[in-house]
Amino acid sequence: MIDQIKQILALQEAEAVIDHIRSDAQVYPDRLDEVQKAYDEKKRISDEAKTRLAALEAEHADLKHTLSLEEQRLEKSKKKMKDLTKVYEVQAMKKEIESTERSNSDLETKILEKDEDMSKAKKFLEQFQTELDQAKAVLDDVKSEVETKMGEYDGILEEKLTIKKKLEAECDRSILSSYRMIRDRKYQDALVPVIEGACQGCFMNIPPQMANLMMQNPTQLEKCPNCQRLIFWHEDEAESA
Ligand SMILES: [Zn+2]
Structure with a gap:
């Protein structure tokens, strides 16, 4: 086979490798994008659950604070009632005490509900953390794989592009x-x-x-x-x- 045919064949081979690498190289960023999205979605869910838990904890603390103030008020009212002499005053105070006791009982129920919601949220976060960790591990793996592969591809591309340039310069115009x-x-x-x-x-x-x-x-x-x-x-x- 004469040289010029050999040269064009070699050029054709180098260009085929270049084309192949360029299309193959596109697969890696796409894959990285995919696992990044999967991780971001899990992270979003986890962050939302954390925000919700923090809100529940704040609501829980508020309710407890209100309850303790109300209980103090109740104690004072009960003490005060002992000193009352007029019947209508005693009756009014009794009503007030009963009403406070009812609303305090409501507060206690609400606190229990918040307790339950908080432990559910904590449990979810605990379980979800495993999923989040796994998604992070996959992301890290793919990241390093893509880096390695892109490095390899860059090396081959550089080599083939040099060959291509040299052959193009040598070939019959x-x-x-x-x-x-x-x-x-x-x-x-x-x-x-x-x-x-x-x-x-x-x-x-x-x-x-x-x-x-x-x-x-x-x-x-x-x-x-x-x-x-x-x-x-x-x-x-x-x-x-
Ligand atoms: Zn033909």
């Missing part, structure tokens, strides 16, 4: 421009061999006259009349024919 035109507009495999009379791009037979010419002059590049790819005579053709 007009062949390179035909190759570039076909590769950019139609096919990634712009240069293919002819094996057993068939173009290996479209697998159609080339006309016998063209095949004869190519066989006689294997350094010549032609265009497949069917698919327009650049074609070259495969060196093993003479042996296998």
